[in-house]
Amino acid sequence: MNSGKKEKFRNDEAILDIGDRPQFGHWLVLSIQHLFTMFGATVLVPLLVGINPSIALFSSGVGTLVYILCTNAKIPAYLGSSFAFIVTMQALMKADGYPAVGQGAISAGLVYVIVSLLIGRFGSAWVDRILPPVVVGPIIIVIGLSLATTAANDAMLKNSNYDLKYFGVAIFTLLITIIFNMFLRGFSSMIPVLLGIICGYLMALAIGIVNLQAVAAAKWFSLPAFNVMFINYHFKWYPAAIIGMAPIAFVTMTEHMGHIMVLNKLTKRNFFKDPGLHRTLFGDGLSSVIAGFVGGPPTTSYGENIGVLAMTKVHSVWVLGGAALFAILFSFVGKVSALIQSIPSPVIGGISFLLFGMIASNGLRILVDNHVNYELKRNLIITSVILVIGIGGTYLKLGSFQLTSIALATLFGIVLNLVLPVKASSEK
Numbered sequence: 001m002n003s004g005k006k007e008k009f010r011n012d013e014a015i016l017d018i019g020d021r022p023q024f025g026h027w028l029v030l031s032i033q034h035l036f037t038m039f040g041a042t043v044l045v046p047l048l049v050g051i052n053p054s055i056a057l058f059s060s061g062v063g064t065l066v067y068i069l070c071t072n073a074k075i076p077a078y079l080g081s082s083f084a085f086i087v088t089m090q091a092l093m094k095a096d097g098y099p100a101v102g103q104g105a106i107s108a109g110l111v112y113v114i115v116s117l118l119i120g121r122f123g124s125a126w127v128d129r130i131l132p133p134v135v136v137g138p139i140i141i142v143i144g145l146s147l148a149t150t151a152a153n154d155a156m157l158k159n160s161n162y163d164l165k166y167f168g169v170a171i172f173t174l175l176i177t178i179i180f181n182m183f184l185r186g187f188s189s190m191i192p193v194l195l196g197i198i199c200g201y202l203m204a205l206a207i208g209i210v211n212l213q214a215v216a217a218a219k220w221f222s223l224p225a226f227n228v229m230f231i232n233y234h235f236k237w238y239p240a241a242i243i244g245m246a247p248i249a250f251v252t253m254t255e256h257m258g259h260i261m262v263l264n265k266l267t268k269r270n271f272f273k274d275p276g277l278h279r280t281l282f283g284d285g286l287s288s289v290i291a292g293f294v295g296g297p298p299t300t301s302y303g304e305n306i307g308v309l310a311m312t313k314v315h316s317v318w319v320l321g322g323a324a325l326f327a328i329l330f331s332f333v334g335k336v337s338a339l340i341q342s343i344p345s346p347v348i349g350g351i352s353f354l355l356f357g358m359i360a361s362n363g364l365r366i367l368v369d370n371h372v373n374y375e376l377k378r379n380l381i382i383t384s385v386i387l388v389i390g391i392g393g394t395y396l397k398l399g400s401f402q403l404t405s406i407a408l409a410t411l412f413g414i415v416l417n418l419v420l421p422v423k424a425s426s427e428k
């Protein structure tokens with residue numbers, strides 16, 4: 001995980017910066033915190049699609065390690081199961097089973113790889129031009145707040161019905177995490193999310209909303225549900241899978257770049273230049289290709305884990321690599337996997353109130369730090385359109401192809417930034 005070169009720059013605001021290696025005991029606990037944070041979303045995708053969660057956990061761990069290697073261990077990011085492909089994957093599973101989904105995942109990953117090679121050849125100077133602070137800030141706010149409904153539903157709803165016990169557990173989890181974050185010192189101040197999840201889980205256990213039957217029934221050792229091309233099934237072309245999933249890669253690329261923007265702000269670096277956008281896209285794409293070969297869903301970087309980075313100020317790539325190793329390990333340990341899966345949704349919802357808000361707050365920081373002038377009509381227009389389209393959940397659907405709200409908001413922001421004059425006629 002170490003690139004072999006020591007960075008000259010160090011972010012003094014970070015407790016552990018990107019290249020810092022924590023003590024072994026601290027390393028384990030910090031990595032488990034990231035594992036718990038991403039676990040619910042990573043296993044939810046395969047559950048919705050009809051894929052065994054164990055292979056999604058395995059492929060997310062392998063994909064994250066591949067990403068770290070491809071980016072020379074310079075970017076602290078975790079890759080988990082992508083939600084953007086769910087609808088298409090569900091249709092493919094019903095029609096042709098996993099072989100079609102796998103081929104779609106591979107094709108989507110190859111789109112990333114091809115685009116990364118083109119950027120590596122022709123450069124990425126265009127990024128600064130099309131993504132200035134007035135576009136980047138609102139996009140990051142959208143990335144955080146577009147997840148707000150998910151957090152609220154997790155916190156309130158049991159089988160689609162409002163449940164006061166659920167809400168009580170969510171608020172308790174939120175408040176205890178805030179208390180830990182504000183008042184703990186030393187190493188414990190770096191793991192408020194993990195401590196919050198544990199306390200929330202114990203509260204949920206005490207009031208009887210944790211189901212431990214799956215934990216009792218699970219085996220200690222069980223192989224992930226591998227579904228490998230040429231071993232478990234013969235190769236066959238699935239044009240519908242390629243046509244249905246490959247174009248979605250262009251959508252998730254915008255989300256990928258949005259996450260890189262957030263990480264740029266958090267770590268006070270420019271990852272578009274070093275290690276370069278071509279490397280970040282290549283690592284992300286290669287991760288999806290590997291997932292498609294072994295039986296998992298396509299992967300993407302996770303906002304939940306970025307929220308942990310923002311809250312704890314622990315940006316060490318060693319910690320993210322450790323989380324990836326734990327994900328691979330736990331994919332073989334049935335009981336541990338089942339125990340983490342037993343964390344009830346209100347605990348995750350309570351934590352998410354804070355994590356998703358942290359992401360959005362970093363978007364606000366970009367606007368403030370870059371002194372974006374909102375006396376100019378163009379800046380008001382760009383920000384307003386991005387926020388309402390993105391947070392409102394507006395999407396564009398053409399047949400089986402769907403442009404998500406974040407991608408659509410990003411597209412509108414980029415276009416408006418390029419075509420609107422610096423000042424309106426009335427301002428000249």
